[in-house]
Amino acid sequence: MxxxxxxxxxxxxxxxxxxxxxxxxxxxxxxxxxxxxxxxxxxxxxxxxxxxxxxxxxxxxxxxxxxxxxxxxxxxxxxxxxxAPYIAQLLPSQEWRLHTGQLLKAPHCLYLLDDGNLVLRHEKILAQIDDRDLSQTLDLLLVDGNKAQDEQLNALFDAADAFLQKHQVELLWQGERVPLHLSGLPALMQELAxxxxxxxxxxxxxx
Incomplete structure (x- = not known):
């Protein structure tokens, strides 16, 4: 401040x-x-x-x-x-920059929302990914350890719950694997009050 x-x-x-x-x-x-x-x-x-x-x-x-x-x-x-309280933009360096200008520290979870948006979480920071960066973000997803294919992504967005019961989806971020879960934004906001x-x-x- x-x-x-x-x-x-x-x-x-x-x-x-x-x-x-x-x-x-x-x-x-x-x-x-x-x-x-x-x-x-x-x-x-x-x-x-x-x-x-x-x-x-x-x-x-x-x-x-x-x-x-x-x-x-x-x-x-x-x-x-x-x-979400923060918006995250993907930089060419594959770092996430919050709309406030700070870099997001290593996210520990990625959420797929019921409206198709993606939210990163690091401790008490919730950052929705700018929709202009969604395509590049999807390129970083792994399904069962391998790069996600277009048909797998289509299946994920068509029926996410059923897809995640059969497959493990992760975000590959700077060598780390960040798990993807389903949620709604109101539930995430309520969890953090x-x-x-x-x-x-x-x-x-x-x-």
Missing amino acids: DEIVKLAMARWPKVPHCYGWLALDARGQWRMRDERAQALNLPGDPIRNLALQQFINRNYDVDAEGRWYFQNGPQKVYVDLDC YQAQARPEQSGQVD
């Missing part, structure tokens, strides 16, 4: 929180949602200012209640999540 943010928090500790104005989409874009976007449940306009993007990235965190927020000086700006949205009534605070 930026030092200037820490100083502002100490100087103004009781600034009301902000809800519903900032969202994170499935490609790792920060989006600003005005009242119209909130009322119509629209995604909002992407924040294109690079300095602001980087400022949000550096000061993005989760509170004790599992609500994700951006610490904007003394004010918490809570984030509406379109998917994360919330996709935060609203004042959840904490009893009226802003």
